[in-house]
Amino acid sequence: MERRWVEPYCETRRLHFLIAWARVLYVQAKKHPHDPPVVAVVDDDASVRAGLSNLLRSVGYEVRGYGSSQAFLASDETHLFNCLILDVRMPVEGGFDLQHQLANLRIQVPIIFITGHADVPMSVRAMKGGAIDFLSKPFRDQDLLEAVAAGVKTDLGRRESVLDTTEKARRLAGLTAREREVMMMATAGKMNKQIAFELGLSEITVKIHRGKVMRKLQTRTFADLVRLAEEFRLHKPM
């Protein structure tokens, strides 16, 4: 179920959250346009981290190792990674916990689970949780590399689409409350006359707001505006 917003104020807050979140991805994505993809390895066993790091570096990835979920989360680089290799069993906090935390934080990095003591229910749980692969040790190097390549590819695609929408989000955030209100009612299909009546304004004022919206969002036609509103699920709170 989608949450419904009761006040324009909330709508504004949601937008600001969105652009703040998008900006992080934007900056990170921009920082490394054609640089090698970055892979994180979270495993409590230092020798495993070293082994995987060597393997991944040998084919051109940049690698960072973390001994625990906490260390990973504390790194402040969580948005940086194009792929995450995660041990299921670790002291204190297991891999599934980190998977859930990342999901709650809306950090959509592709996760590849590895474990030495795999069973079927465990792997099913991981995949249900959105992991893109699950490997039980010992695994072939080639299998891991293929999984990482798939994960990185997914992530790069996602970041590209984020780049697309970030600029739009920024522009949307540049609208004033009134302008956004008018925009939502207009894209809902209401006539200027109706909007003016419902907001207690004159028609000409609505027209002015509409014009400003079009200029600020750089939408040439009304159809573009509707599509933009649709993309961001901007609806009048009802």
Added chain:
Amino acid sequence: MERRWVEPYCETRRLHFLIAWARVLYVQAKKHPHDPPVVAVVDDDASVRAGLSNLLRSVGYEVRGYGSSQAFLASDETHLFNCLILDVRMPVEGGFDLQHQLANLRIQVPIIFITGHADVPMSVRAMKGGAIDFLSKPFRDQDLLEAVAAGVKTDLGRRESVLDTTEKARRLAGLTAREREVMMMATAGKMNKQIAFELGLSEITVKIHRGKVMRKLQTRTFADLVRLAEEFRLHKPM
């Protein structure tokens, strides 16, 4: 990558395919509005089919058993089921083959795999292929029932959204080629003047087509029309 259509003719064919496909789901969905959900069990072992059937019937499901993938596909009821319980290992053709065939046929029934000889790679493969659960025998009855309940819920939600779009698809198919052409150009943001020029028509003719489109599609406002076009990915072939 989305396939691009070079000729309006193809666009028309795609639409007709869409409504034909949607109608099947529509009919099936309508046939059982509040009837019990139907579950298919595909397993070569008759005793397993009997056991599962008893279990599922005891909690109110309608169940049909099939001894092989071929028997299931030949049943002509593939669109009927709200959930599919599928054995991984069967003679002639395994469960994964059926999963792929259903995916190719665009039959999106939720699949629950069961197997007596499970291993981790097998379960990961199943989940990657879109299965909603993977149970290894012996499993608790409760686990299976929960999985089936989740699958049925997913399927009912999907059918509802199909019901929504079927009527729209039917209306779209009722448009003439010219009307659809004008609609696509209009929702792309072009002015009547431009459309008229590019199609070699007079402006008034374009207006008439537009009016007919609005009436045939029962869209009250232009914004609704844009959203409809967006929903069906109707773009001018370029």
Added chain:
DNA sequence: CAGGACACCATACCAAGGTATGATCATTCC
């Protein structure tokens, strides 16, 4: 061959959208 569906066009008229100019008033920020 007659009827129907479709495409096409003209004239006339009205409603809605959009812009420019110029103005008032309140709030906020330096």
Added chain:
DNA sequence: GGAATGATCATACCTTGGTATGGTGTCCTG
């Protein structure tokens, strides 16, 4: 206090969209 921003409105003017009425021509089908 003054500048900037935003919200509000009026007048005037033009463009665009939409409908109604009435008409022509083509193609296809029963």
